Each structure stands twice: as structure tokens, then as C-alpha cells.
Amino acid sequence: MVQYKEAAAARQIDRVTAAISDPTRRAIIERLARGPGRISDIAAPFSMTLTGFCKHVRVLERAGLVRRTRRGRENTLTLSPEPLRDVAQWVRNYEKFWNSRLDRLHDFFANEKEKEISQ
Amino acid sequence: MVQYKEAAAARQIDRVTAAISDPTRRAIIERLARGPGRISDIAAPFSMTLTGFCKHVRVLERAGLVRRTRRGRENTLTLSPEPLRDVAQWVRNYEKFWNSRLDRLHDFFANEKEKEISQ
Numbered sequence: 142m143v144q145y146k147e148a149a150a151a152r153q154i155d156r157v158t159a160a161i162s163d164p165t166r167r168a169i170i171e172r173l174a175r176g177p178g179r180i181s182d183i184a185a186p187f188s189m190t191l192t193g194f195c196k197h198v199r200v201l202e203r204a205g206l207v208r209r210t211r212r213g214r215e216n217t218l219t220l221s222p223e224p225l226r227d228v229a230q231w232v233r234n235y236e237k238f239w240n241s242r243l244d245r246l247h248d249f250f251a252n253e254k255e256k257e258i259s260q
Numbered sequence: 261m262v263q264y265k266e267a268a269a270a271r272q273i274d275r276v277t278a279a280i281s282d283p284t285r286r287a288i289i290e291r292l293a294r295g296p297g298r299i300s301d302i303a304a305p306f307s308m309t310l311t312g313f314c315k316h317v318r319v320l321e322r323a324g325l326v327r328r329t330r331r332g333r334e335n336t337l338t339l340s341p342e343p344l345r346d347v348a349q350w351v352r353n354y355e356k357f358w359n360s361r362l363d364r365l366h367d368f369f370a371n372e373k374e375k376e377i378s379q
Contacts, residue, residue, distance in 0.1 A: 154283075229355065
């Protein structure tokens with residue numbers, strides 16, 4: 142059961158990271174972070190056909206990053222950022238490496254400065 | 261020039277997010293976070309051929325996440341986690357959404373509790 146849940150969580154991260162590996166899809170997420178909008182309004186600034194745009198939206202929907210709701214005559218797109226949380230958590234495991242490298246750099250320069258002062 | 265740099269940065273995030281969208285490649289990163297190792301030792305616990313394993317390593321190398329160095333008779337793999345930093349920064353933009361939703365939930369429960377007490 143735990144293994145099943147872990148496998149499902151891994152597949153979810155697979156879908157989310159693949160979804161954000163495209164600049165158009167990241168731009169759609171960035172646009173929707175400013176608020177929901179009608180699909181044709183959201184698509185307008187992108188230099189592609191509505192069909193091409195909708196393909197990207199479907200990838201985002203399957204990853205759980207975008208919700209499509211029917212309002213009046215046209216679909217509205219809304220950001221659903223929660224799945225990005227798992228990606229943030231996974232990536233955060235490696236923050237200690239950047240920090241420790243920065244710490245080492247800091248120590249190096251602090252030492253160099255001390256040498257300079259004592260000379 | 262700025263546009264060129266931005267495009268190059270976007271391509272780099274594309275490669276890194278695509279590289280981590282596979283569970284085997286994430287597992288290689290997790291293993292290398294514990295220290296570098298000979299390619300055959302790192303490959304051993306994975307249930308795949310060395311050729312299949314090396315394909316995953318090449319994707320990680322192209323994304324700048326793994327370095328391969330020749331030591332003695334065999335290649336050594338070392339983690340190079342810096343490119344994950346851009347992904348962390350991009351994802352962090354959406355943290356405010358999780359936090360604000362949690363804040364709203366907190367306010368909701370605080371209100372419910374107050375109502376209970378005043379009844």
C-alpha cells in the first residue's frame with residue numbers, strides 16, 4: 142500500500158516536472174498566477190493557433206496544474222498550483238548543497254581577508 | 261542581449277525539468293547526493309542494463325546535473341546540483357498561493373472556534 146502510494150506520488154511528480162519543462166506552459170502558469178481568464182483571452186498573446194495552445198493546456202490539466210471550468214459560452218482557466226509543492230519539496234533537498242558551497246566560499250574570502258589584514 | 265540570455269536561461273530550465281521528470285533520473289540524483297561513485301557501482305541497484313543506465317546519465321549530464329570524470333579505469337559520477345537552483349526559484353513564485361490558502365484555512369478554523377466558544 143505504501144509502495145503503491147509512493148509510485149503514484151512519483152508518477153505525479155513525473156507529470157508535473159514534464160509539464161513545466163516547456164516555456165509556453167511555464168508562461169501559461171505565470172499568466173494564470175495573476176488570475177483566471179477565458180481560454181481565448183489567455184491564448185491571445187501566444188503566437189500559436191488555439192489548437193496548439195489547447196494541447197499545452199491539456200498537458201497542464203493532466204498534471205493538475207490548471208482547471209478548466211465552463212462559464213457561459215466559453216471555458217475559463219484557473220491556476221491550481223498545489224502540485225508544484227511536491228516539486229518544491231524534492232528540489233529543496235538539494236538546497237543544502239548550494240548553501241554549504243556558499244558557506245565554503247564565504248569562509249575562503251573571510252580567510253583571505255584575514256591574511257591581508259595580518260600582512 | 262538580455263533576450264538572448266533569457267532564452268538561454270529558459271532552455272536551461274527546460275532541460276533540467278525534463279531531466280528530473282523521470283523517476284530513475286531522480287533516483288540517480290538522490291544516490292549521488294550521498295557522494296560520488298564509479299558508474300558501475302551507481303548503476304548496480306537499478307534494474308536495467310548499463311546501456312540503459314548510461315542513457316539516463318547522458319540526459320543528466322546535458323542538463324548540467326551530473327559530471328562524469330575519468331578516474332583510473334572507470335568513469336566516476338559526481339552530482340552538480342546548481343542547475344536545480346533555477347527550478348527552485350521558479351517554483352518558489354507559487355509558494356505564496358499555498359501559504360495564502362493555508363492562511364485562509366487557519367482563519368476559517370479560528371473563526372469556527374470563536375463561534376463555538378461564544379455559543
